[in-house]
Amino acid sequence: MSLRTRILLSLAPLALLLVALGAAGVMLLDRVGGGIDAILRENYVSVQAMFRLGEAAERIDSSFQFALAGREAFAARQFEANWVVLEEQFAVEAANVTIHPTEDELVSRLRGLKAEYRERGRQFYALPPGSPERTAMYFGPSGLLERFNESKAVAGEILRVNRENMEQARDRARDTARTAMGAFGAALGLVALLLAGAGWYLLRTILGPIRAVTEAAHAIGGSGQLERTVPVFGRDELGRLAAAFNVMTRELRKYRRSNLDRLVRAQRTAQATIDSFPDPVLVVDPAGRADLANPAARALFGVGPTAQGDPGPVWSPPEPLGGPVADALQLQRAYQPDQFDQTVSFRLGGEDRTYLPHVRPIRDPDGDTLGAAVVLHDVTRFRLLDQFKSDLVATVSHELKTPLTSVRLAVHILLEETVGPLTTKQTELLIDARDSAERLLALIEQLLALARLQKPHDEGTFHPADPAELLRTAADAARARADDKHITLAVNTNAVVPAVVVDSDRFGQALGNLLNNAITYTPPGGTVALAAGMTTDGAVVLSVADTGVGIPAEHLAHVFDRFFRIPGQSEEGGTGLGLAIVKEVVVAHRGTVTCESEPGKGTTFRIILPAHLAEGRS
Structure with a gap:
């Protein structure tokens, strides 16, 4: 028997029982609805008619009293108008007499009283207004007042009979609803028993094999237990699923063995490749653990994968490499310096070695970070x-x-x-x-x-200094030359800026080179302006701006190179070392220097230095 047939046979009794319950529910609801309709049709209409008939009779009785009080015209109009209402409501009741025999007798009695009450009312209004006969006809024996009370009593009795019928119909509807609730409760109990039996059957014959397959899948996916198999239950769909699952695990075991061999070969090839490099090479994973390392990197950093090939502990790069490695892993930003002032030094084998570090991110085809490669090119001989x-x-x-x-x-x-x-x-x-x-x-x-x-700097020569004072000192030293060329030398020190830590002699030489350069390339009548300010991140900016000949855009990238001189300006230029010295001084002060220029409008050099903090740190 197939799994589909078993499920259908398990659910068939439930479906039949649900159909039966639905049909019984429809019949009971129709019966209850019919009872409620009978209450409204047979009794509620009569109750409403008798209520309105009593109100009309009271207004007719009030018309007789208004007539006795002398309001003849008003009383006659009220009598005629309400008599029409009384006749209409009596007609409604007469047409809606129920099977109750008492109600038929009461309606017949009310018809006679109504006719007599009508005739006596006409006689009342035929008598002269204010006559004693009118008073006697209203208050006397068998008068209008007595007939009004009898008619109202009969109408009240009809109202009572219909109310009793409504209450009886309500009780019958309630009994029907209770019976239906009991029947539905019993049916629901039977459905619950059938559900429990069907659930037990499904759990035993269907969910059991599915649970076995699920547990095996978790074992394979979570811990790689490819040798895990599941029992085959019969030849139905579940049995075929279990058999197919076992075939899949067998093929996966073959595939893993072949892939494992290929991975081992690839790892050994990669390790042999980097081992062939004389320079230190280190590959770290996204968590910062050493994934691959050649002997030179192991000797230098003391890290590398374990003997089993697993990544080693998290590597803490030395100070010069911490930032580039973090940028490569987190921002996929490569670090490829090419200047000797960007080298790093480590002590290896009892001697100092100089390396030019390169850090590159490793990405997969989707652009996700797989790690970073750190290569240290040994430039010790070139440095020497x-x-x-x-x-x-x-x-x-x-x-x-x-x-x-x-x-x-x-x-x-x-x-x-x-x-x-x-x-x-x-x-x-x-x-x-x-x-x-x-x-x-x-x-x-x-x-x-x-x-x-280019020699090591003595940190003892660095002291906090006022940027404005540094600019004024440099301007005073160059003022005589500026005056000789009729160039205005302006110093703007209005802004309040923090101090900077500098070697006054060397930094003064850098400012002097910038000023001499500006004066040299500014024609007579021009202006050279010095100013101090701050960047948005709190660094100090010292600027030297001139209104000279400017620098073409294609030469801006080389102005700080040694012995570089702008073509066409050789007659006024110097040795080509002045701006190179400026850059060396600024880098020694952990700052940066930039150049902005536009031919014919002038040039602006900006030196950006870290501010000296109040605690004495910079």
Whole structure:
């Protein structure tokens, strides 16, 4: 027997019983409704007619009293109008006499009293107004008042009989409803027994196998128990489901074994690949645990996957790498520096090693984060070569400075003609030699300054300083040169800004380079403005703006490069190291420097530094 047949056979008795209950309910409701309709049709109409008939009779009786009081016209109108109402309500009652014999007798009696009451009323109004006969006809024996009371009593009796009939009909309807409730209760009890039996049968024969399949599915999906099977109950749909489930688990076991072998090979290949790199390579999962690490990364960071291949504990990156790794995992932002000032240093094997870190997010095809790859390129040798180059430049510059100073002094002495007069040609040659010596000396000074900046900084030289005072000091030093070129030098220090922590000498040199650069490229009559302010996040901004020739947009990205000079401005330009020194100084102060320019309208340099907090931290 199929599962469908068993379910249908289990539910068939319930369906038949429900149909029977529905039919019985319809019949009982129709019976109760018919009883209520009989109450309304046979009794309520009579009750309402007798009530209205009594009201009309009272108004007719009042008309006789108004006539005795002298209000003849009003009394006659009231008599005629209410007599019409009385006749209408009596006709309603006469047409609605129930099977109760007493009501028929009472209606016949009321008909006679009504006719006699009508005739005596007409006789009353035929008598002259105010006559004694009228009073006697109303108050006398068998008078109008007595006939009114008899008619009202008969109408009240009819009203009582109909009310009793209504109460009896109500009691019959209530008994019918109680009987129906009892029958329905018994039927519902039977339905409950059948439901319990059908439920037990379904639980035993249907839900049992389904529960076994469900538990096996949870075991496979939750803990990977692919060896789990379910018993096969019969050859119905559930039995075929259980058999198909067992076949599926068998195929899954085969698939897992093949995939596991493939994964192991892929993992070993990936591990062998990164092991072949001499630089430290580390792959972390979204939680920050080390998923892959080559020997260089293990030796440097001391982390890596376990011997069983499981990810190691959560890796806490060292200070320079914490932010880039968090950005790669949370924001999918890559970190790829290419400057020596962005290198990190670690001590490995008893010596300091310098690395250029690269951090890249790893994404799946849907764009979700799978982890991050950290690669540290060992640039120790290149760093040493750069240091050697800087030291060589510093040494050569220092050695050149002394003889060049002597040559410069000799040229100045010759130009002053203290050792004898000079011809015009000799003077021109000495002036060219003096200018060349001055430019060469300036170049040597800037090379020495750049070499000093690349050495480790002494934190003891950093002290809190007022930004406005720094700007005024730099402006005072450059004011003479600005006045010589007829350039207005303005310092705007009206804004209240917090202090900054700086090395006054080095930072003053950076401001001086910006001012000299602005004065050099601003024509006479122009303006150079210095100002101090704050950014929205509370950092301090020092700006140097000029109204000079400006910088073309294609050269803005290179203005801070060493020895870079803007084409076409070589005659007025210097060595190309001034802005490079500015950047070195600002970076040493944990700040940033930006340049905005528009050809023909001027250039603005902004130095952004962290504010010095009240607790002494910056």
